[in-house]
Amino acid sequence: MTKPIKYTKGAAFARDLLLETGFDSLLYYPLDLFANGLGATVISKPLLNSDGRIIFGKKNTLIEINSSIEFERKKRFTLAHEIGHLVMHKGIDVHNDNEATTSWFNNKEKQAQHSKVESEANQFASELLMPSLLFIRQQKGKKFSPQLLRNLSHYFKTSLTSVAFKYLELGDHPICLFHSYNGKVSYWKRPEEFPHFIVDRTKLTVPDDSVAMEFFEKNRIYPKEQSKQQIWKSTWFLVNDWEKDEDYNFHEFAIVTPNYNTVLSVVWED
Numbered sequence: 001m002t003k004p005i006k007y008t009k010g011a012a013f014a015r016d017l018l019l020e021t022g023f024d025s026l027l028y029y030p031l032d033l034f035a036n037g038l039g040a041t042v043i044s045k046p047l048l049n050s051d052g053r054i055i056f057g058k059k060n061t062l063i064e065i066n067s068s069i070e071f072e073r074k075k076r077f078t079l080a081h082e083i084g085h086l087v088m089h090k091g092i093d094v095h096n097d098n099e100a101t102t103s104w105f106n107n108k109e110k111q112a113q114h115s116k117v118e119s120e121a122n123q124f125a126s127e128l129l130m131p132s133l134l135f136i137r138q139q140k141g142k143k144f145s146p147q148l149l150r151n152l153s154h155y156f157k158t159s160l161t162s163v164a165f166k167y168l169e170l171g172d173h174p175i176c177l178f179h180s181y182n183g184k185v186s187y188w189k190r191p192e193e194f195p196h197f198i199v200d201r202t203k204l205t206v207p208d209d210s211v212a213m214e215f216f217e218k219n220r221i222y223p224k225e226q227s228k229q230q231i232w233k234s235t236w237f238l239v240n241d242w243e244k245d246e247d248y249n250f251h252e253f254a255i256v257t258p259n260y261n262t263v264l265s266v267v268w269e270d
């Protein structure tokens with residue numbers, strides 16, 4: 001059975017734009033040329049405290065991407081995010097983006113204040129780089145594992161983080177995501193139909209026995225082959241009186257970004 005795809009506002013914009021411009025995907029087309037076609041000039045240069053920004057002029061629009069971003073895939077996601085502003089949010093004069101605005105895990109209050117605009121640009125970027133229909137096809141029939149996420153990130157040329165969020169929405173195997181910063185949980189997300197309750201630790205310390213804690217406490221980052229770590233159900237979820245921790249088979253894959261001191265924990269039951 002296939003889940004019906006629910007397109008958010010930003011995703012629907014990207015889907016329609018691809019349709020109008022005649023692209024199935026932008027996997028083999030340079031993103032800066034795509035932005036040119038929409039009337040923006042893309043420049044790569046060092047930016048202070050900012051991953052990317054867009055400057056709407058009277059005649060021309062300029063998109064600047066920070067040349068010191070280490071990963072090509074992150075640059076690509078940032079550019080896609082700015083293209084989202086370009087097609088959806090004309091009229092703001094200058095718009096700066098940094099880790100806080102292009103990240104997926106702004107907590108809810110922040111999203112409300114800081115706006116719809118940012119989450120729309122992220123939804124747009126996700127769909128532009130990973131068209132939902134193609135994403136569903138690419139993961140179909142493949143067993144869930146950290147390597148599957150890495151393969152998808154490689155295939156779609158976008159960040160592992162954005163792939164994990166897309167997988168939560170559209171993947172065959174249910175996964176939960178916990179984002180933590182500096183040892184504290186900042187945000188979590190689970191699929192609607194997920195059969196276990198999460199212990200809400202937002203703004204609280206990550207669980208002692210989580211893989212995330214191993215990074216914060218001991219700086220431990222597992223090598224690829226060991227990135228699937230066994231954990232207890234009780235690490236992140238509520239265990240009812242009638243349940244036994246030993247009866248469950250949960251795993252955690254920690255996507256660590258040491259520069260920002262953040263961990264995105266992907267948690268699933270085998």
Ligand SMILES: [Zn+2]
Pocket residue numbers: 081085095096097101102117118121
């Ligand atoms: Zn933005």
